[in-house]
Amino acid sequence: EIVLTQSPDFQSVTPKEKVTITCRASQNIDTMLHWFQQKPDQSPKLFIKYASQSISGVPSRFSGNGSGTDFTLTINSLEAEDAAVYYCHQSNDFPYTFGQGTKLEIK
Amino acid sequence: EVQLVQSGAEVKKPGESLKISCKGSGYSFTSYWVGWVRQMPGKGLEWMGIIYPGDSDTRYSPSFQGQVTISADKSISTAYLQWSSLRASDSAMYYCVRNLNLDYWGQGTLVTVSS
Numbered sequence: 001e002i003v004l005t006q007s008p009d010f011q012s013v014t015p016k017e018k019v020t021i022t023c024r025a026s027q028n029i030d031t032m033l034h035w036f037q038q039k040p041d042q043s044p045k046l047f048i049k050y051a052s053q054s055i056s057g058v059p060s061r062f063s064g065n066g067s068g069t070d071f072t073l074t075i076n077s078l079e080a081e082d083a084a085v086y087y088c089h090q091s092n093d094f095p096y097t098f099g100q101g102t103k104l105e106i107k
Numbered sequence: 108e109v110q111l112v113q114s115g116a117e118v119k120k121p122g123e124s125l126k127i128s129c130k131g132s133g134y135s136f137t138s139y140w141v142g143w144v145r146q147m148p149g150k151g152l153e154w155m156g157i158i159y160p161g162d163s164d165t166r167y168s169p170s171f172q173g174q175v176t177i178s179a180d181k182s183i184s185t186a187y188l189q190w191s192s193l194r195a196s197d198s199a200m201y202y203c204v205r206n207l208n209l210d211y212w213g214q215g216t217l218v219t220v221s222s
Contacts, residue, residue, distance in 0.1 A: 087152055
């Protein structure tokens, strides 16, 4: 089973800051890595697919990068509405797996 | 518009059986995988398993293999997650998801198991 490890677990940031969340896979997953945003009492939403592909309707300040085992989700110029938990997810090999999540708090 | 609409919240007793559903619309149901994700209270997301309604190919996470059954009825564009004997530890929110990259999510079904 592929283990995804996110860092940090929690981050408190001020608006307009740039934020980077990292996801490391325990083995090569090519670019089969996706990012999700979950706000309280809501279903998660796909924010970045296949490591770096944007999703219609997601603000352009969100971007993804990486391949192989190391991936990043970057949020440029953070806004208050970006407070949420972010998860990475791999679809390279069954069983698919998620990272443990990164909680982003806005100061 | 793609939609996944799940059945409503359930309250069950330990040992009871349960089958929850997820109806897909706005797309070709037999052409996309449909999966299930568990979220226990205050915890992260756990991938449970997935089914391809076109041919019923089903894959499970080892953590859930033997504990649940995933099925689909393509005639009514509906996927199912079922338990034969619930435990208190099955209390969680369950989401159905479309496609291998989980591009659409249902609204979630809250399952509470308590004596």
